[in-house]
Amino acid sequence: MNKTQFIEQLRKALSGIPQVEIDDIIRDQEEIIRDALAAGRTEESIITSLGNPTELARNLKAEFKIEKAQDEIKLGAKVKAMFGAVGAVLVLAPFNLIFVLGPMMAMFGILLGGWATAVAITVVCFTVALAFFFFTIVMPTGALGWVGIGFGFLGVMFLGLAGLGVMYMVSMMVAQLILRYLKWNLNFVKRQAGAV
């Protein structure tokens, strides 16, 4: 493989991340090749030492996607970006499936349970409270106690709402943890592959 082929393959394999990033990586590689040539190295030995361009691109892409997901500040966007990052890591090391996807699915299950509970509490309590208030209006006499019960349910509904807030924060934290694990995992995979 010569210099041009290396750069071309790298560029192709990098597609999927923003063009500025691709241009930056290509610029860096060209600089290194240029300097190494000027230092008297042969083109062939330089290209060999730079490694397989497809492999290099996969690593850089995975790293970029993890970084991007870490920088997302909204939960929806973060989770979406996180799946992109997981995909990129899995392409790099398919045997990772069980170490990445297994624990992730378990955590998602727990989180989903939490979200469902908070939503259920909020919706059910709101409905029941409304029912009691409605009942009070329809039968005004002797129904004052029911207003109290209605307010009781309203109170619990606010607990449910607070639960939703807590779930949002917990989910963000879990996503951040998963991303940190992915990063660690990526470095670990690289070491296993023998790449320093």
Added chain:
Amino acid sequence: MNSQFNKGVIEMCVLALVSQRDLYGYELVETISKRIEISEGTIYPILRRLTNEKFFETYLKESSEGPPRKYYKMTAAGKKETEKLLSSWKKFSGDVNSIIKGGE
């Protein structure tokens, strides 16, 4: 050298060198490869990662031999990380040396 061992050490060398002055990629390759066997392909992913971690900033500077080069400059966070790594390295290598010498 064992590659698992090597990786962290090279990263530390890169940090230590850039903490002394701003350097460009191939300068790092040349400096380190005088003593430790590394190649162009080794240094680049390390530089990129350390930049992503905000330990380095980069800027382009004109060179006399051709297009501009990318220089790596240490940030405050990088300085802190370097100090942390170097102090634990000094302790570790001192301990290993004592053990090899057979002392206490």
